[in-house]
Amino acid sequence: MQRYFSKQTLEVNQQIQLEKDDNHHIVRVMRGKIDDEVIIVDSTNIAYKAKIETIEDNLANLRIINALEDQQTELPIQVTIACGLSKNDKIDLIVQKATECGMNEFIPLALDRDVVKWKGNKISNRIERLERISKEAAEQCHRNVIPEINHLSTIDTLQKEAGNYKHKLIAYEETAKKGQHGQLKETLKEVQAGDNLIIVFGSEGGLTELEVAKLKQVGYIECSLGPRILRAETAPIYALSAMSYHLEV
């Protein structure tokens, strides 16, 4: 069943209209008809079954039928993915796939070796684009939570906000090259349901030694994602898949 997110807090029997883009989707793309059923997830992350009651002037009015049983599609820990600025299509792919794999929050990071720079107007355009991508991916993979796209940050911001995260990892190629592959598993053995975890990834250019040193100063630990060199856009998917496998499967 098609899934939409609403910014409202919903209750059974309420009548509701979807936001502009979602209304367009249900009326024009899905060609919704009276009595068609959809799922609407409200601002408190509760999923409801809803039915199209009327369609007037291309505007669908829906009626909330009942709350759906919680399907537990969220990772038991809250994972923040902080990534250097890869080329646009790569960062789009990261956000889409990381949403499917259970990410809770995304932080775009301006790093020394980024090939791409976000400046001026571009910043808010890029953030809005990533918000759309995470919302669509969350609908598509049946999640009740849309991952938040954070503002553009730096290593210095991460240093200041280090206290916000219980577990702090850096995916660092140099660790992999040394053949030390155990840290990710060590960390995941320690996490408990409800914990939060942040993991930092470089862009195509990787992280500098200084950036890694700054993060280590505030408690970040380097970890390897196995013996093969993963592309910038593959590494976050590997990390989240490993977390899901360890915690959910």
Next chain:
Amino acid sequence: MQRYFSKQTLEVNQQIQLEKDDNHHIVRVMRGKIDDEVIIVDSTNIAYKAKIETIEDNLANLRIINALEDQQTELPIQVTIACGLSKNDKIDLIVQKATECGMNEFIPLALDRDVVKWKGNKISNRIERLERISKEAAEQCHRNVIPEINHLSTIDTLQKEAGNYKHKLIAYEETAKKGQHGQLKETLKEVQAGDNLIIVFGSEGGLTELEVAKLKQVGYIECSLGPRILRAETAPIYALSAMSYHLEV
């Protein structure tokens, strides 16, 4: 260091020219100069350091310097990914990412619900394209093995060839929906170094009940890849990442 594959069996001190596309890459793309060093992996999967000796008429002559110590970049088991025919860009992405994540063999599968059909000339063109993608990805992620791209197969072929694989899995959405997530881990607990394993994925349309039943007849077991619904191109990356995490990290 840039990495190339050669179809020859190499030895130290040998002089060698790369294949046409790789020669173009080293001379024109990398703008290689005399004494530049590269890695060449030979047909027996041994990696050698080599040096550009001369460049004449856009043709580089390289000298093999020494064999490199084995960096163990291969998964300890041989994993075959068999996938329904997704749209072209998706199947390209699957082969590229699965190569990075350690896949050993790829089987394109013609399934009932595939949106895309491969016919006539298109088949060999598509296979050649996937071969190029797997070779480039293997070079890029520092592997010594190029995953083989198999010919176009069907569920009936997989039935006949079931004896070739020790462990046989089906990634099946319906298993995930029932909340039964343990099978992948159960299987991975049983594998031993050197085993081979095949895992079958549907395309965007998924597998039919009949296709799943046919595979189960010959010993395939259904498994879930966690509680979220993954896109066709995400599921193989999840599975390989989980295998790498279980076996290598």
